[in-house]
Amino acid sequence: MARRGVSRRGFLIGGLTLAGTGLAGSTIGSGTAWALSDRPIIDCAGWGARPNSAIVPIWNQRPVKILVHHTATPNVADQSRRAADSLARAIQNFHMDVRGWLDTGQHFTISRGGFVLEGRHRSLEVLRIGQRQVEGAHCTGQNVVAVGIENEGTYLDVDPPGALWDSLRALCVHLCSQYGIPPTEIYGHRDFKNTACPGDRLYGMLPRLRTEVAGGLGQRLEGGAAHKESWPLLRPGDRGPQVQAAQYLLRAAxxxxxxxxxxxxxxxxxxxxxFQELTDAENVGMIGGETWPVLARPVRRDEGGDAERAVAVLAARRGTESVPDVVTPRVWQRLLGTGGAPAETSTDPQGPPR
Incomplete structure (x- = not known):
């Protein structure tokens, strides 16, 4: 007999409502927030998943962040449930047959039609309890501390469709509620790897996502907290001071x-x-969230050499008075123009129930 709230068709999350969270100004989607209970999360059985090839590891700890990905697949017009199921099966086949993984790598998948599907087996079961973490395979170094969400499509130069965005927001609200994850702890894949994922446009929308998820939790982000410190993504063909600073740092290395x-x-x-081969990083020819922290080492004032020249290139735009005696990673991010703000939230006692 199926457990309460669980069926072959999907996993129904009840009691979560996003109504009245101040999202009516949305320019993506209908502008009307909806609950995950309006459309159940489709479990692995519901979309016809293959059995996992080995035991799925489960850690006795909660995840502390959410990672947003895109599938880098075509932005198809078919937004049906059938297309969503087919996408989930194709991802699992690729991850198991080509990557050699035991199952789908991410915990959840959202189709362009807004259907939310369980990715790796047991992710829904563990989410329902809210105390443990299914080990994923969506981002090296983050698989036991972050929930991975794949969003169907490629969002380098177009926005995601409204149905997908609404589902992503609702899913993040529920994840944050169940696990106690602050809405400021929503990241893009590129924050930790040398990749364009989740696409320039979707990545640029993450501050908005953090803000809207906070609203769904009855919180307000203060002082620009929706904007996190990050590292710029540099690709062949790029130009400017960020590139020149990276070139000096490469010479220093x-x-x-x-x-x-x-x-x-x-x-x-x-x-x-x-450099990426020497540092055991993903060597894809881009400088992203995996390589910058290694490349941008601490630099002391007046140490000379190419590393200090890298600082000087960036300081020329911001003024030397903004450069402390030691340039730490956070200072590097500020000089590179990708510094964020401290995470601050305030709770609205009239917010939605958990």
Whole structure:
């Protein structure tokens, strides 16, 4: 007999409502917040998942963050339930047959039609309890501390459809509520890896997502807390001070073939690949959230060399008075123009019940 709230068709989350959370100004979706209970999360059996090939590890700890991904698949027009099920099966087949993983890598998948599907087996069971974490395979270094959400499509230069956005917001509200995750702890894949995922447009919408999720929890983000510290994503063809600073840092790390021209050229791309191989990073020729923390080492004032030249390139835009005696990672982010704000929330006692 099925447990209460669980069926082959899906997993119904009751008691969660986002009504009255101040989201009516939304320009994506209908502007009307809806609850996950309006459309059940489809469990693995519901979309025809294969059995996992090995035991799914479960950790006796709560996840502390949410990672947003995109599938980098075509932005298909078919937004039906049938298309959502087919997507989930295709992802699982790829992850198991090509990647060699024991199951789907992410915990949840959202289709372009707004259908929310369980990804890795037992993710819904564990979410319902709200005390443990299913180990995923969606981001190296984050798989036992972060819930991974795949969003169908490619969002480099287009926004996600409204149905997908509404489901992403509702799912994040429920995840934060169940696990006690602050809404400021919603990140993009590129924050931790050298990847364009979840796409420039969707990544740029994460401050809005944090704000709307906070509203769904009856909270307000204060002092720009929706904007997190991050690292810029640099790709071949990019130009500017960020690129020049990275080139000086590469030279300081021993990549002496790089010419600090401010243009991400062929020599720079080759140096980035060599540096990433040496540091056991994903070597895709981009400088992102995995490589920047290693490349942008602490730099002391007057130490000389290419590392201090990298600081000088960025300080020229912001004024030398903004540079302390030691440039730490947080200072690097501020100089690079991707510094954030401290996470602050205030609770609205009239917010929705948990």
């Amino acid at each position: 021993g990549m002496r073939d790089v010419v600090p021209s401010g243009r991400y050229d062929r020599l720079t791309a080759a140096a980035v690949l060599r």
